[in-house]
Ligand SMILES: [Zn+2]
């Protein structure tokens with residue numbers, strides 16, 4: 001399985017519009033420092049996980065030619081508000097018909113909130129019919145050829161936040177990119193092959209509503225993954241702490257590294 005990080009950034013991508021901080025200025029000149037909002041792609045099954053506002057840029061950068069399915073972790077804009085760009089890219093306005101229909105896997109609870117916050121989804125699904133909804137919930141297993149996908153609700157069924165576990169040839173990758181504060185059952189994934197997890201907040205003295213970086217490290221020590229990549233790296237944290245400082249914090253731990261846009265993880 002080839003699991004590609006399309007975006008390793010946070011709710012606010014890097015560079016942030018207007019910002020003149022060191023990292024944003026670098027990112028405008030050198031794409032190595034650029035971080036789109038969090039999403040990932042599995043090549044073998046043309047599957048996307050999450051759909052931030054800048055999804056078009058990520059798909060173009062990697063020259064991805066087709067997306068057949070999309071897994072949603074939660075409704076937040078940095079994970080869903082790119083749905084218009086993604087889905088309308090599969091609509092021919094001259095012929096008035098879809099050129100591809102994307103299957104969206106989402107929990108009913110998350111979908112109900114999404115419909116309230118992003119009502120355009122109803123037009124995309126019911127009027128121009130460029131997507132089809134499949135409701136999934138905690139513990140569901142879906143198979144696509146050799147790859148199986150397990151749905152993980154952070155609070156069991158009817159959760160507001162989800163992770164996905166991808167498995168092929170007994171190798172497992174857990175993708176838990178955002179809002180993992182209430183992810184209670186993470187210890188079920190001991191010794192997993194690859195963990196892709198939100199990095200946690202470095203400014204945890206100021207922000208108490210998100211998982212802190214030290215709490216993420218505690219999880220990492222309990223799960224003992226073979227390899228871990230930290231994602232959802234916020235521009236404001238890079239701005240305040242600097243990439244070097246954050247890099248050093250991570251380098252202190254073996255088998256732990258920062259994800260970056262375009263990183264391909266081979267399982
Ligand atoms: Zn900045």
Ligand SMILES: [Zn+2]
Nearest residue numbers: 011076078178
């Ligand atoms: Zn997020």
